[in-house]
Amino acid sequence: MEKPESQDRPLELHLEDSRERISQSYIYSQLARSSIRLLRFISSTSPNAIECELQTFPLSYTPQYHSLSYFWGDPIRENTLSCNGKKIMITTTLKQALERLINLDRGGVKWIWIDQICINQANSEEKGIQVNMMREIYQKSEGTVVWLGPNILGIETTARLLEKMQCLHKEDQDPINGRRKRKFYTLTEFEAKTLPPAGDRSWKILAEILARPWFVRTWVIQEAVLSRVQPRMLCGSYELDWQKLLGSCSWMVSLCYRITPIFQYTDAWHAVRSLHLFNDLMNVGLPWDLETLINRAIRFKATEPRDKIYSLVGLAGEASDSSTIPKVLQADYNKPTRDVFRDVTRHIIESTGSLSMLSLIRYKPNWEKFPSWSVDFTAGVHWERISDLVWGRHQRGWHATREDPNKASDNLPVDLQASFSNDHLNVGGILIDTLGTPVEAMSQANLDCFGNQALIAWKMAQYTRTRYPSIEALGQAFMVTFTANWRLSGTELMEHQPQRHFWNYLWRIYDRLLEEARSEQHYQEVEQCFHHVLKPQSIDDPGDADLYRHYLDAAYNRRMFFTKDKFYLGLGPSIMQEGDLLCVLFGGATPLILRPEGEHYRFVGECYVHDLMSGEAIKDWHDGKYTAQRFCLI
Structure with a gap:
């Protein structure tokens, strides 16, 4: 259910919106708060009528x-629809959907709920009330x-591809907690799984x-998730298998x-x-706690x-009924976005x-x-995040995830005190140390291609x-910190x-730098800079650089650092700087970086710190x- 914002739009679009509101408001x-509108087709002499x-x-x-359920697309309503004997305007995407729906066998069910038509989108109060009822509408x-x-x-042609990946998903992944039963596939292992080759049209x-x-x-x-039966997914005249699509995508992600x-x-x-999220919602069930969602x-x-x-x-446990939704979570389109995000x-x-x-x-x-x-x-x-998310239970019984395996504050709850301003967050914790100069942010391309950034960080x-x-x-x-101790499999x-x-992995980088040396002098500079900080490799078992490289997601766009004292x-x-x-703030699974600003602090971000x-x-x-102290975050 979407309604495009009007700010920063050209004047002609504002005028177009106004004309649409005037032309449609009379229908x-x-x-009433406990009511909804429903639509049904009366007749169709042609797709345009x-x-x-x-x-x-x-x-x-x-x-x-x-x-x-559909995507609004271009918000301009330039297509007419006869409704209750009057002409209303709808978007092109909805027009295409209606042309398919009118001929779709829906088992004798005549009525349908469509947000663009069944909600007066020009009435922000009505829109907020209907949004609060959305769970009940879809259920x-x-x-x-x-x-x-x-x-x-x-x-x-995608049917066979989805069928095969869905079977692999069932073999390789726990359907309840979503954990991998094995490590990531190597390219050789993936190519051996009798899936269509990379050049196949089905991909x-x-x-x-x-x-x-x-x-x-x-x-x-x-x-989709609140649907009482498996959603029917229409792409033109073709109907996709929802369950196979979910399982296939969950397998690829994991x-x-x-x-x-x-x-x-x-x-x-x-x-x-x-779709990996859809798969988890379907398998785990509802409700979830809002933070997990x-x-x-x-x-x-x-x-x-x-x-x-x-x-x-x-989908949250706090909204099992529209009448129980906490005020801070009730839809209010007159409240500034900034205040909504802060208060939530x-x-x-x-x-x-x-x-x-x-x-x-x-970000x-x-x-x-x-x-x-x-x-x-x-x-x-x-x-990416530092901690893994694993399934647990909210204190009120809802499905929830928790950060794992990290517990920097030893599972102590947050120590929150009242603040003078809604823009302040007054929390308790421990100051550990001050940061030295961190290395430059590392790029995925550099780390994946055995570029020099990891070796520079190692020298630091x-x-x-x-x-x-x-x-x-x-x-x-370093090995553990550089990967944020990511999980390779369930255990x-x-x-x-x-x-x-x-x-x-480090030796692969070093050897590549030597191979790319532009001159003998450059070769000697690389050797002098890095060779003495590398541990000699075992000839019998040198290790697998690609295994380590597979788990560097946490380092992408992050910086390695050390503390001064x-x-x-x-x-x-x-x-960070x-x-x-x-x-370490009470209630935090990981250590946190703060920036002093007078008597207050800015929150910079989470971090992984060995020990x-x-x-x-x-x-x-x-x-x-x-000694514990207060940190007033602004």
């Missing part, structure tokens, strides 16, 4: 109806019909399907995402990650920014007793627009030899791997080595 009467009827029903007493529906758009030539057509914008719109999450032919199609890959749906898009929150509330961030921190919501601040912030601790839910994610790590005096101890600290973490894989080694956000503070991820700072605090 809408006042809608569909006649419809719109009626109002109490939500507790409606005829059978379906609900439509009461006989099922959701998904319209992806017009035909794709050859779409039927390209699947990419075309997934490039349809429906897959990444935030409203479609609840529209086990082979970089080596699939789909990965080269950026728009399609966003959809693959989105927001975490998992952060990459979805919404034309109206506030819908990044409002579109998910219907604070609400989640207070209700969960955790600072894990701050792990969503993985370059706009501190002029939002408080540094307030999540901008519309910002694109620029780097020599500053921490006071804490890690042997090369083996430093190698272990294995990077810390459980032998160091030889890490050393082989205690010589901790860490991996932090790209915006010398003089920032390394802290601080398992409550060590809290133990030292109990032993009197640290």
Whole structure:
């Protein structure tokens, strides 16, 4: 359910919106809070002459109806529809969907709910009330019909591909907790799985399907998941198998995402990650806690920014009924976006007793627009999270994820005190140390292609030899930190791997630099700079550089750093700088970076710090080595 914002639009579009509101307002009467409008087709003499009827029903007493899920597309309504004997304007995308729906066998169900027509989009009060009822609207529906758009030539060739990947998904992944039963596929293992070769047409057509914008719109999450039966997914005249599409995408995300032919199609890959969430929602069941929903749906898009929150509330435990939704989560399109995002961030921190919501601040912030601790839910994610998310239970019994395996604050709850301003977040914690100069932010291309950035970061790590005096101890600290100790499978973490894989990765970089040396002098400079900091390799078992390279996602767009006094080694956000503070705040699973600003602090981001991820700072605090203090975040 989307309604485009009007700000920053050309004058002619404002005038067009005004004409649409005037031409359509007369078909809408006042809608009671507990009622909805439904649409049904009366007749169709041609695709351009569909006649419809719109009626109002109490939500507790409606005829059978379906609900439509689709992407609005171009917001300009330039197509006419006959409704209750009058002409109304609809978008081109909806016109295409109606032309397909009027001839679709829906088992005798005549009525359908369509947001663009059944809600008076020009009435912000009505829109807010209907949005708060969205969970009940979709749950009461006989099922959701998904319209992806017009035909794709050859779409039927994807059936065998999806069937095979769905079978692999069942073999390789736990359907309940989503954990991998094995490590990532190597290219050789992937190619041996009898899937169509990379050049096969079915991959390209699947990419075309997934490039349809429906897959990444935030409203479609609840529209599909709340369907009482498996959604019917229509692409032109073809009907896709919903379950096979979900299983296939979940398998790709979990086990082979970089080596699939789909990965080269950026728009399609966003959809693959989105469908992984749909798969988890279907398998785990509802309700989820709101923080988990927001975490998992952060990459979805919404034309109206506030819908990044409002579109998910219907799936949350806090909204089991529209009358029980907390005020801070009730749809209010008159409330500034800034205040909505700030208040929801604070609400989640207070209700969960955790600072894990701050792990969503993985972008370059706009501190002029939002408080540094307030999540901008519309910002694109620029780097991956530090902690893994594993399933657990919210204190009120809802399905929820928690950060794992990290517990820097030893599972202590957040220490939150009242502030003078709604823009302040007053929290307690421990100041650990001040940051030295971090290395430059590392790029995915450089790390994946054995570029020099990892080796430069390794040389910088020599500053921490006071804490890690042997090369083996430093190698272990760096190997784990550089990957944020990511999970390789359900039980294995990077810390459980032998160091030889890490050393082989560094030697591959070193050898490449020597091969690319432009002159003898350059060759000698590379050798002099790096050779003495590398550990000799075992001839019998040199290790697997590619195994280590597969798990560097956490380092992409992050910076390695050390601290000035205690010589901790860490991996932090790209915006960090010398003089920032390394802290452990109560309620945080990871250490956090703060920036002093007078008597206050700016939140910079989460980080991975070797020797601080398992409550060590809290133990030292109990032993009197640290003093707890207040941090007023602005």
